[in-house]
Amino acid sequence: MLKARLEHDAVYGRCLATAEAVQPGEIVVEELPFAYGPKRDSGIVCLGCYRYLQFGEDGDGDGDRCERCDWPLCGSCADDEETAAGGDHRGECEVFAKARVTFAGNVSEDGVCPQLDCITPLRLVEG
Numbered sequence: 001m002l003k004a005r006l007e008h009d010a011v012y013g014r015c016l017a018t019a020e021a022v023q024p025g026e027i028v029v030e031e032l033p034f035a036y037g038p039k040r041d042s043g044i045v046c047l048g049c050y051r052y053l054q055f056g057e058d059g060d061g062d063g064d065r066c067e068r069c070d071w072p073l074c075g076s077c078a079d080d081e082e083t084a085a086g087g088d089h090r091g092e093c094e095v096f097a098k099a100r101v102t103f104a105g106n107v108s109e110d111g112v113c114p115q116l117d118c119i120t121p122l123r124l125v126e127g
C-alpha cells in the first residue's frame with residue numbers, strides 16, 4: 001500500500017510526503033523509473049552503468065569509449081553480453097553512430113560535462 005501522497009508546499013512546490021508515521025528504512029513508495037540516464041550537470045559517466053569515468057583534458061578516456069559511437073562507456077559495459085553491450089546506451093548509440101555525433105569530452109572547471117545533458121531527454125523521446 002502506498003504510504004506517500006503528493007502535496008503542494010508553498011516553498012518547495014510539488015513534493016512527496018508520507019501519509020502515515022513510518023519507521024526508518026521502511027519502503028514508502030516504489031516505482032519504476034520512466035528513463036535512466038546521467039543527471040543534469042554530471043561529470044563524465046559511463047552511459048551504461050553511470051559510474052564516473054576519468055577523461056583527460058584532451059578528452060581521452062583510457063579506452064572508456066563505446067567502440068561504435070565513441071561516447072563514454074566503461075569496459076565492463078562494453079563487454080557485457082547480458083545487456084548486449086551497452087545496456088541503456090544501445091538506443092542513442094545507434095543514433096549517434098549513424099549521425100556521426102561525436103563526444104568531445106569537454107568538462108568545465110566545476111567538473112560538469114554539458115554534452116551529457118542531452119542523454120536522458122533523448123532517451124525519453126526515443127521511447
Ligand SMILES: [Zn+2]
Nearest residue numbers: 046049074077
Ligand atoms: Zn559502465
Ligand SMILES: [Zn+2]
Nearest residue numbers: 066068069093
Ligand atoms: Zn555507443
